[in-house]
Amino acid sequence: MRVGLSWDMDRFEEAGAGWQDLLAEVAQAEQMGFHSFWIHEARERAADCPEPATFLTYLSQKTKSGQLRIAGRRVTRALPAHIAEEVSVLDTFSRGRAGLAFAPASRQGVAPAHVHEMIDFVTSSWAVDEMRYRGEHLRFPTHTPDDAPPGASVPEVEGDYRPQWEWGPETPDFLSITPKPYGSHTPVAVEIDDDETLEWAAQQGISPMVGADMPTAEAADRLARYREVADKAGRTRREVEAVLERRIALDGEADERRLGGSPRDILNAIRSLRGSTGISHFVWRRGEATPMDLYRFASEVQVLLQA
Amino acid sequence: MEFWTTSIGVAKMRPMPSALGAGYENFVRDAVQAEALGFDGFGSGEHHFMYDEFMPLPLQAAAAVAAATSRIRLSTNAMLLPLYDPMEAAEMAASLDVLSGGRVSLGLGMGYRPYEFDGLGTSKRTRGARLREAMEVIRLATSQERFSYEGKHYQYENETLIPRPIQQPIDQWFCGGTSLQGARRAGHAGLGYWLANSPFDHTENIVKEYRQAGKEAGFDESQLRVAAFKDVCIGSTIEEAEGLRKMLIESFYDEHILGYGYLVDEDGKNLYNPPQEHPLYQRFIQSLYCGTIEMVVEELKRYEALGMEMVFLPSQQHELIAKEVLPEFK
Numbered sequence: 001m002r003v004g005l006s007w008d009m010d011r012f013e014e015a016g017a018g019w020q021d022l023l024a025e026v027a028q029a030e031q032m033g034f035h036s037f038w039i040h041e042a043r044e045r046a047a048d049c050p051e052p053a054t055f056l057t058y059l060s061q062k063t064k065s066g067q068l069r070i071a072g073r074r075v076t077r078a079l080p081a082h083i084a085e086e087v088s089v090l091d092t093f094s095r096g097r098a099g100l101a102f103a104p105a106s107r108q109g110v111a112p113a114h115v116h117e118m119i120d121f122v123t124s125s126w127a128v129d130e131m132r133y134r135g136e137h138l139r140f141p142t143h144t145p146d147d148a149p150p151g152a153s154v155p156e157v158e159g160d161y162r163p164q165w166e167w168g169p170e171t172p173d174f175l176s177i178t179p180k181p182y183g184s185h186t187p188v189a190v191e192i193d194d195d196e197t198l199e200w201a202a203q204q205g206i207s208p209m210v211g212a213d214m215p216t217a218e219a220a221d222r223l224a225r226y227r228e229v230a231d232k233a234g235r236t237r238r239e240v241e242a243v244l245e246r247r248i249a250l251d252g253e254a255d256e257r258r259l260g261g262s263p264r265d266i267l268n269a270i271r272s273l274r275g276s277t278g279i280s281h282f283v284w285r286r287g288e289a290t291p292m293d294l295y296r297f298a299s300e301v302q303v304l305l306q307a
Numbered sequence: 308m309e310f311w312t313t314s315i316g317v318a319k320m321r322p323m324p325s326a327l328g329a330g331y332e333n334f335v336r337d338a339v340q341a342e343a344l345g346f347d348g349f350g351s352g353e354h355h356f357m358y359d360e361f362m363p364l365p366l367q368a369a370a371a372v373a374a375a376t377s378r379i380r381l382s383t384n385a386m387l388l389p390l391y392d393p394m395e396a397a398e399m400a401a402s403l404d405v406l407s408g409g410r411v412s413l414g415l416g417m418g419y420r421p422y423e424f425d426g427l428g429t430s431k432r433t434r435g436a437r438l439r440e441a442m443e444v445i446r447l448a449t450s451q452e453r454f455s456y457e458g459k460h461y462q463y464e465n466e467t468l469i470p471r472p473i474q475q476p477i478d479q480w481f482c483g484g485t486s487l488q489g490a491r492r493a494g495h496a497g498l499g500y501w502l503a504n505s506p507f508d509h510t511e512n513i514v515k516e517y518r519q520a521g522k523e524a525g526f527d528e529s530q531l532r533v534a535a536f537k538d539v540c541i542g543s544t545i546e547e548a549e550g551l552r553k554m555l556i557e558s559f560y561d562e563h564i565l566g567y568g569y570l571v572d573e574d575g576k577n578l579y580n581p582p583q584e585h586p587l588y589q590r591f592i593q594s595l596y597c598g599t600i601e602m603v604v605e606e607l608k609r610y611e612a613l614g615m616e617m618v619f620l621p622s623q624q625h626e627l628i629a630k631e632v633l634p635e636f637k
Contacts, residue, residue, distance in 0.1 A: 014470075014471070015402075015405045015469075015470035015471065016405055016470075016473070019405060019406065019470075043398070043469045044469070045469070046469065046470065046471070047470065048469050048470070049402065049470070050398040050402065050469060050470075051395075051398050051399045051402045053364075053367055054366060054367055054370045054399050054402045054403055054406070055370070055402060055406065057367045057368075057370040057371050058370040058371065058373055058374045058403075058406045059374070060371060060374075061335060061371050061374035061375050062374050077392055077394070077395050078392070078395055079390070079391070079392070079427050079428055079429075080428070081355065081356075081363075081426055081427050081428075082363075082364070082391075082395075082427070085355070085363040085364055086364055086367060089362070089363065089364050089367045089368070090367070092327055092328055092331050093331050093335075093367075093368075093371045095328060138428075139428070140426060140428070141422070141425040141426045141428075142425050142426075142428050143425060163358075164357065164358050164566070165562045165565070165566025165567065165580075166566070166580070167422065168568075168579040168580070169421055169568060169577065169579060170421070171421050171422040171425040171426070172422065175356045175422060175425075175426045176356055176358070177356065178355075178356060178357055178358070178360045178361070178363070179327050179360040179363075182327075182328055
């Protein structure tokens with residue numbers, strides 16, 4: 001099982017010093033073997049990070065091996081092509097360490113289909129060169145006609161190749177998002193808070209993620225339900241990574257959203273969740289935890305998850 | 308006068324095939340070297356949907372540079388602001404400003420390639436007006452805890468930007484090409500004006516026009532800042548310098564200046580693949596200054612005398628420029 005870290009940004013009073021503390025923690029955590037670092041898109045508190053790709057690209061030059069994951073990405077502020085591009089740029093600067101997880105539609109106040117289309121568009125744009133996209137919520141390029149096939153489509157090969165510098169003022173019907181991600185299979189996940197998204201992601205082979213704010217029992221139910229739907233759709237476990245994010249109280253009390261107790265209690269809780277839901281990536285959402293907590297978790301929980 | 312520069316690492320050049328991953332590493336490496344050599348700023352341009360994988364998000368490239376450097380300013384040259392939601396652009400800039408300790412300078416242009424607007428889903432027709440409105444939105448967002456803005460294209464009510472940047476407001480430049488019309492617009496709005504490559508005489512006229520417009524609009528001379536892209540090719544002889552320019556033209560500029568509508572005629576019409584004899588193309592070629600070290604120093608001194616706050620030098624000959632040119636301006 002992979003183990004990563006994310007952060008409650010309200011532990012920091014302001015971005016300046018807070019982000020430096022976070023960067024220092026990442027450096028320690030990478031040394032201790034944590035596999036991934038997740039920055040959530042947010043814009044409510046003073047130290048929130050509204051542009052995780054910018055933050056993680058900075059981090060790409062301060063780390064060597066950790067996966068760099070954009071979390072809670074919203075579909076409304078950034079233009080669709082920008083989202084595809086930002087992951088490609090991060091992946092190239094980090095030599096294949098980028099990943100992307102979308103926020104659930106219900107948290108964004110958009111239709112689930114909007115999020116599904118964005119995921120379909122972004123992943124298609126990485127998989128093919130020239131393409132167009134016709135959806136209910138997005139079109140690429142914008143002049144794509146109503147009678148274009150739904151979703152992504154690619155041009156027929158016809159006539160002589162016309163290089164880009166000979167296009168003139170006309171926009172072709174098909175464009176290529178560039179650069180492509182450095183790696184061939186950039187991880188893409190979506191939070192499965194919404195039933196419609198849970199079913200769609202399971203059927204499409206998109207990785208599920210459950211964030212730290214959902215009660216653990218409900219998270220386990222949803223991840224198990226995802227697996228059932230995926231199995232019925234003929235999807236295998238190897239296609240996806242199921243991601244569970246939890247807060248942890250080392251030597252503290254567990255509650256409905258937080259794992260707690262001794263390191264062994266926490267170890268057993270994670271192993272139990274893995275057994276019942278098939279999670280393959282556990283993310284510790286860090287709030288007031290101390291550097292010593294990080295070390296104890298690394299040495300007393302993380303390394304024993306496989307034991 | 309400050310000297311900023313760039314690297315070719317953020318795109319692949321046809322005559323010099325290379326891997327993009329290595330190019331990105333070279334981009335960061337060149338920034339580190341430029342800082343060590345004494346350059347004052349380092350940046351990346353922006354283009355989308357390019358076969359040569361040109362950098363689409365220059366502020367993200369600057370984030371990588373920020374992590375590897377400590378002093379040099381981080382610029383965009385130019386970021387095509389009408390291709391962004393203004394608050395998205397402000398958030399990216401503010402995030403980078405926090406991470407870099409307040410080193411961001413936004414060079415902002417309006418873009419000209421039609422497919423970039425069509426692909427990203429914004430209007431090319433309104434790009435000039437949206438650029439000016441978006442620059443004002445960024446100024447307000449980065450200088451006030453809360454702001455409201457009522458424009459034709461953008462409206463905000465009691466909005467706040469998170470995170471709060473270190474620079475308040477963040478440094479902005481209007482990258483307005485080489486047209487007198489662009490200079491007047493920038494002057495009327497009191498925006499710092501960053502000219503594209505052009506021969507000195509034309510540059511001088513544009514700067515005069517810009518300052519005149521700015522004064523007429525009531526701005527103090529100290530608010531009317533000017534900067535310029537200035538490609539220079541240095542050789543031990545003029546012939547050697549011209550050989551370097553020829554290589555640059557054939558490997559990069561011929562395609563990028565002629566092929567995508569960069570040149571704009573008197574009527575504001577973009578020219579696609581005009582003949583190389585076209586006066587506008589010839590003026591561009593003449594703007595790529597060729598000379599010996601002494602001649603290049605003398606040419607740049609004319610820019611300094613014109614009151615340029617910064618010149619943006621090309622991606623090649625960094626070590627030579629640092630050793631022989633920059634000391635003449637200390």
